[in-house]
Amino acid sequence: MVFSSIPFLYYFLPCVLLAYFLMPAKGRNGVLLVASLAFYAWGEPVYILLMLFSILVGYVSGILLEQSMERKWKAITPKAVLSGSIVIFTGLFIYFKYTDFFIRSFNAVTGTEIPLLHIVLPIGISFYTFQIISYLVDIYRRETKAQRNIISLATYIAMFPQLIAGPIVRYTDISGQLENRKSTVAMLESGICRFIIGLSKKVLLANELGALCEIFRASGDKSVLYYWMYAAAFTLHIYFDFSGYSDMAIGLGRILGFSFPENFNYPYISGSITEFWRRWHMSLGTWFRDYLYIPLGGNRVSQVKWIRNIFIVWMFTGLWHGASWNFVLWGLFFGVILMIEKRWLLKILDKTKVIKHLYVIFLLLISFIIFNASNMKEAWLDIRCMFGMGGIPVVSGEALYYLKSYGVTFLVSMIGCLPVAKKFAGRWQILKIAGVLLLLILSTAYLVDGSFNPFLYFRF
Amino acid sequence: MEKSTKQKKWMIAIVGVTYIIIVAACFLKPAGEYSLSERRLLAQKPMFSWKSMVTGTYAAQMEEYVTDQFPFRDLLRACKANFSMHIMQKKDNHDIYVKDGYLCAMEYPMDEASVERAASIFRNIYEKHLEEKEVSVYMSVIPDKSYYLADKTYLSMDYSAFLEKTYSCADFLTPIRIEDKLQLSDYYRTDTHWKQEEITETAAYIGKEMGVFLSGEYRVKTLDVPFYGVYAGQAALMTKPDEISYCSNGILDECIVYDYENNVEIPLYDESKAYGRDAYEMFLGGNISLATIENPGAVSEKELVVFGDSFSRSMVPLLAEGYRKTTLIDIRYLPSAYIGNYVTFENQDVLFLYSTSVLNNSITLK
Known part of the structure; x- marks a missing residue:
C-alpha cells in the first residue's frame, strides 16, 4: 500500500x-x-x-x-x-x-x-x-x-x-x-499540513513530471531539447516524489506523536555537491557517514585510505539505490566530484554567486540521467544525445508541444524547490487553511482520475 | 488562549471535518455499476481468497474498486481536468484537447505497422472472398477531427502521409477519397463521430463513385436529448452537449433492418437508444457485428456490402437508399475468418469504410 x-x-x-x-x-x-x-x-x-x-x-x-x-x-x-x-x-x-x-x-x-x-x-x-x-x-x-x-x-x-x-x-x-509520547495541538496541526503538502508534492507535481518522463521514453520524435527536458523533468520528479514521501512520513509521525528526522532541506539550492549531499536524503547520508565512513577511518587517515573510504561509501550509496551498474556509476560519480570539491573546487565555488548553482544543477541533471537509465548503455546514449551526439535534431515538434504543455508544471516545480513558499505560508494562516484543504481535494481528484502514480521505491 | 494555538485548532477542525465527511461518504456510498460519463463498467468489490491476497491481486482489485466507486467521482474528475488545463495550462487531458469549441483526441503518432496490419486484413478478405468474383471493391478513409483542426499547437500525425500510406497499402481497392468533401462542422463537438445530417453530400458522392444515385432529400429529425459524446466524458471538462439528429425519407422509412448478432429485426434508427448510455448507438443498433438493410423501394437490384467501423453506422443508412440490400460487417466484433459463413459475395459493390483512428489502432480489427 x-x-x-x-x-x-x-x-x-x-x-x-x-x-x-x-x-x-x-x-x-x-x-x-x-x-x-x-x-x-x-x-x-x-x-x-x-x-x-x-x-x-x-x-x-x-x-x-x-x-x-x-x-x-x-x-x-x-x-x-x-x-x-x-x-x-x-x-x-x-x-x-x-x-x-x-x-x-x-x-x-x-x-x-x-x-x-x-x-x-x-x-x-x-x-x-x-x-x-x-x-x-x-x-x-x-x-x-x-x-x-x-x-x-x-x-x-x-x-x-x-x-x-x-x-x-x-x-x-x-x-x-x-x-x-504526546500528540499536542501543534504537532497534530503541523503533521496534517506536512502530510497534505507531501501528498500534493507527490500527486500534483512528481506524478505529472513522471508522466512526462514516460512519454519521453516512448517517443519516436526525440531531440536534444527533449533530452534536456527529460533530464529536468526527472530531476524534479525524483525530488518531489522522494521528498513528498518523506514529508508524508514526517507528517504522519507527528500526527501519531513522533518526531522523525528531516530528510530533505531544499537540496537544489545548494552551491556545491558537498552541500547538496548535506541537504539530500539526509538520513541515508548520515547513516553511511556514521556506520561506514567513520568506522573505515573517515578522513583521519592517509590520502590513499581516504580515497579508498570515499570510493567504498559512494559505491555502496549507489548500490543502495538499485542493483545495477548504472547506480554504482551514479554513486562513484558523486564520490569523484566530492573528492575534487574537497581538494580544490570548494574554494573556487565559494567565490561565485550564480555559477556555483549552475554547476550543481548541471551535474545533477547528468547524474539523474545515469540514475534513471535502465542500463549503462542507455545512460551513455542519453548523455550523448543531450550533447547532440545522437544523430537527432536539436528541436522536435513533440518536444515543443510538451514544453508548452508542461511549462507551468516546470515553473511551479522550480519554485517549489526554493524555500520561498514555506516563508509565505507561515504568514497567512487563513490562506494556509484554504491552501491545505485545496491541496487535499486536488490530490484526491488526481488520484480518483486514475492519473499516473508510480512507486519508485520497489527497487530501493 | 494563544492566538497561534487557536488558529491551529481551526486548521485541525476544518481539515478534520472535511476529511471525516469524505471518509463517511466513502463508506456509505452504495457501489455504482456503470459510469455514464466515462462509458465504462465500474470495478466491483473483488472476492476475497487467500490466493488472491497472497498474489497481491486482491489488493490491486480493491484499489481499483475503491477508486472507481469514490464519491463525487465525476465532480472530482472535472476538478482535476479544469485545474490541469486552466491553472497548470496543460494542453490536453488524457490526450484530449479543446480547439475552436471542439473536443478532439490527439491521434499521434502515425503507426505504420498498424496501417499495414489493417491493409493485410483487408487483403485477406479480398483474396479469400472478392478477387475472382464479379464485385466492385472500394475504399474510403474517414479523417478524424484532428485533420481539420491540425496546426502546430497540438500533436497530430501527418495525415497526408497517413492517407497515402493507407491507399497504397490497399492498392487492390478502388479509392474514393472523401477528405476534401468533409469539414470540421460535419463532426460532433463532443464526440469522435460525424453528424449524419451533415454527411448527406458525402454519401451522395460515394454513391456516385459506385454508380448509384441517392436522392439527397431527407427529413431531419433532431431529438430532444443532450448528446454528450465520448470525448466529453473522457476529458471530464464542462462542455455544452451536442444535438443528435437523423435523416429519413419515404424510402428509408420502409427499410427492414435485421441484426444477425441477436437474430432480431431492429429499427434503422432506434430513438430509445438516444436516451441511453451512448446516443450515437441509435444508428443501426449500435455496436453489432452484422446487420442487413432490405430496401423494398430500391430502383436497382444492386447490393452493397460495407466493411466499416462506428462511423459507417450513420453513413450506411444513407447509402442503403440506392441498393436493394445493404450488409454492414464490423470486423471488430465479427472475426474476418467467419465472414464466409454469413455473406455470399456475388455481383455486389463492396466498400471498406474506416476512420483514421481505427486504422491507426488496428489491433481492434480481427
Missing part, C-alpha cells in the same frame, strides 16, 4: 487513527504495530514472515549484545554478537536485492548462462535493514540500551509511516517517544 492511494487515504488511515486515538496510551504501540503489519501485508503478504523474522532476530541480538557487553557470558564477545547479527541482516539484504545482479554481472564477464533467480525485492528492506543495523551498532557503542519490550522494538522497525520510503529513523531518535 502506498500513501498516495485512495485505499490508504480514505480507508486504512482513518481506521488506524480512530483505533489509535481511542486506545489508551499504553496500548498505542500495539495498535501501531498491528496497523504496520497490515499495511505491509497488503501489498506483500509473503514477506511479512521476513519482516517478523527480522524483528525477532533484531530483538534477540539486541539483548544478547547488551548481556555480552555486561560480560554475562565470557564465551560470547560483543563483537561476535554484533558481527553475527550484521552478517544475518546484510546477508538477507544482499540475497534479496543483489543475487540477480551478481549472477547477471558474472554471466556478462565469464560468458556463462547461469539462470537468474528473479527474486522479488521485499518492499522497504533497504530501510528497515539499515534501521536494525543502526539499532544494534548503537547498543554496541553504548549509545542506547537494548529494548526489552518486543512490541516497542517491532513498532520501531515496522512503523508504517517510514517503512517503505524512509526517512531512515534511528532507534536513538525515537526510543524515548516509543515509551512516552
